[in-house]
Amino acid sequence: MVRLEGVSKVYQRGASIIRAVQGVSLEVAKGELLAIMGPSGSGKSTLLNLIGGLDRPTQGDVVIDGHSTRGFAEADWTQLRRERIGVVFQFFNLLPGLTARENVALPLLLRGEADPEKRVEECLAAVGLANRGEHRPSELSGGEQQRVAVARALVHQPALLLADEPTGNLDSKVGREIIHLIKTLARQGGQTVILATHSRSVAEEADRIVLMRDGSVDGEGVRA
Amino acid sequence: MVRLEGVSKVYQRGASIIRAVQGVSLEVAKGELLAIMGPSGSGKSTLLNLIGGLDRPTQGDVVIDGHSTRGFAEADWTQLRRERIGVVFQFFNLLPGLTARENVALPLLLRGEADPEKRVEECLAAVGLANRGEHRPSELSGGEQQRVAVARALVHQPALLLADEPTGNLDSKVGREIIHLIKTLARQGGQTVILATHSRSVAEEADRIVLMRDGSVDGEGVRA
Ligand SMILES: Nc1ncnc2c1ncn2[C@@H]1O[C@H](COP(=O)(O)OP(=O)(O)OP(=O)(O)O)[C@@H](O)[C@H]1O
Ligand SMILES: Nc1ncnc2c1ncn2[C@@H]1O[C@H](COP(=O)(O)OP(=O)(O)OP(=O)(O)O)[C@@H](O)[C@H]1O
Ligand SMILES: [Mg+2]
Numbered sequence: 023m024v025r026l027e028g029v030s031k032v033y034q035r036g037a038s039i040i041r042a043v044q045g046v047s048l049e050v051a052k053g054e055l056l057a058i059m060g061p062s063g064s065g066k067s068t069l070l071n072l073i074g075g076l077d078r079p080t081q082g083d084v085v086i087d088g089h090s091t092r093g094f095a096e097a098d099w100t101q102l103r104r105e106r107i108g109v110v111f112q113f114f115n116l117l118p119g120l121t122a123r124e125n126v127a128l129p130l131l132l133r134g135e136a137d138p139e140k141r142v143e144e145c146l147a148a149v150g151l152a153n154r155g156e157h158r159p160s161e162l163s164g165g166e167q168q169r170v171a172v173a174r175a176l177v178h179q180p181a182l183l184l185a186d187e188p189t190g191n192l193d194s195k196v197g198r199e200i201i202h203l204i205k206t207l208a209r210q211g212g213q214t215v216i217l218a219t220h221s222r223s224v225a226e227e228a229d230r231i232v233l234m235r236d237g238s239v240d241g242e243g244v245r246a
Numbered sequence: 247m248v249r250l251e252g253v254s255k256v257y258q259r260g261a262s263i264i265r266a267v268q269g270v271s272l273e274v275a276k277g278e279l280l281a282i283m284g285p286s287g288s289g290k291s292t293l294l295n296l297i298g299g300l301d302r303p304t305q306g307d308v309v310i311d312g313h314s315t316r317g318f319a320e321a322d323w324t325q326l327r328r329e330r331i332g333v334v335f336q337f338f339n340l341l342p343g344l345t346a347r348e349n350v351a352l353p354l355l356l357r358g359e360a361d362p363e364k365r366v367e368e369c370l371a372a373v374g375l376a377n378r379g380e381h382r383p384s385e386l387s388g389g390e391q392q393r394v395a396v397a398r399a400l401v402h403q404p405a406l407l408l409a410d411e412p413t414g415n416l417d418s419k420v421g422r423e424i425i426h427l428i429k430t431l432a433r434q435g436g437q438t439v440i441l442a443t444h445s446r447s448v449a450e451e452a453d454r455i456v457l458m459r460d461g462s463v464d465g466e467g468v469r470a
């Protein structure tokens with residue numbers, strides 16, 4: 023499903039060089055659930071953004087479904103994301119002017135689906151927000167906004183889910199429910215999941231855990 | 247330092263009524279470190295916002311240093327926050343157009359301090375970001391942005407610190423360092439700290455833990 027070949031990302035600002043990701047090579051099989059752990063600033067979000075085409079690597083190649091993305095234009099990534107990739111951003115990126123229901127419906131509307139209502143209500147209910155569909159992000163708590171972001175990333179049943187700290191603003195009980203939801207849907211639909219987390223108990227739900235430190239990963243990781 | 251007398255906050259939107267905070271009475275002594283825990287959506291952020299005057303209660307009174315704030319105008323709260331209250335928001339509220347250093351300096355500049363540099367560098371170093379002062383929030387990781395927000399809230403040595411999930415985007419090691427920093431500074435300066443958290447290990451650093459559920463607190467809480 024996903025293969026990284028010597029992927030690096032370097033930010034240069036005047037004299038200072040920040041090596042956010044350094045020579046990461048990794049393979050994630052179809053249907054696998056991979057957790058990435060690592061200290062604050064170690065490169066987790068940068069790596070997820072590179073895999074989802076939200077940022078371009080300085081070196082190396084991101085191979086999705088056997089196809090190199092090295093020559094991808096912006097429009098190629100947009101189409102791939104729309105059809106096969108769901109993303110839960112670390113700070114949600116919900117559209118403030120839309121209601122929770124409209125935010126969740128967006129991936130389906132962008133694919134031209136005429137009747138997204140039923141699927142949207144299912145996803146809102148699955149994350150415990152059945153009766154909050156009419157509220158805008160500013161009227162929801164931090165954890166409720168995060169759950170809307172999770173519902174939005176799952177609504178179009180993407181082949182690949184990239185989730186950046188999907189339970190960071192949740193209490194442990196609701197956090198467990200959300201991870202079990204992601205895991206159940208992934209098993210049912212054969213989805214591949216790559217998630218970044220600071221929580222040990224979330225990482226232990228994965229098939230494999232990789233550790234990042236200063237932009238590089240420690241080999242193939244360990245069985246969770 | 248802080249006394250809440252039957253404080254409630256109700257949001258009304260057409261037919262739906264959301265009781266975010268319901269009849270909370272609580273006293274926090276000067277120099278005390280209080281932790282508030284509770285499920286996602288239970289009212290933690292709303293309560294902190296009411297204590298800091300970032301929102302107005304529907305009923306009840308927020309008493310700070312023995313003075314009722316019932317008659318406070320916007321300008322009174324602004325002055326009180328500028329002089330005596332520091333806030334770490336759940337989603338940071340950093341100014342995107344300013345560097346990390348400028349964001350941290352802001353509370354001092356607003357008080358008319360001419361030479362904030364030395365104190366600003368101390369705070370950036372204290373949160374582990376000594377060499378990132380020139381970067382803007384968009385160039386920092388989630389956890390790094392959170393640490394800038396903590397440094398900004400501490401820089402003017404406020405009498406009262408309100409911190410909403412101050413370690414939510416940090417790994418456990420850096421999270422522990424930040425809480426110990428807050429605790430040490432509070433002990434040295436006699437500061438009162440009220441923090442909301444989903445992390446048991448953070449809450450255990452406090453003097454007392456109060457639980458919120460559906461907008462109300464469970465009495466006086468327990469000794470941590
Ligand atoms: N403007 C608003 N209109 C309607 N409801 C609101 C508004 N602001 C907050 N709420 C609701 O009030 C309740 C309490 O929200 P609050 O942000 O205080 O929760 P919290 O304990 O901080 O949760 P979290 O741990 O998820 O951050 C939530 O159910 C939220 O949806
Ligand atoms: N535009 C940028 N310019 C300079 N440095 C950057 C930029 N974006 C990210 N970085 C740096 O790259 C490093 C990796 O950042 P990244 O966001 O991937 O970390 P992370 O592992 O997700 O951390 P966290 O757990 O705090 O969210 C950080 O030190 C960050 O400051
Ligand atoms: Mg991150």
Ligand SMILES: [Mg+2]
Pocket residue numbers: 163164165290291292336410
């Ligand atoms: Mg909150």
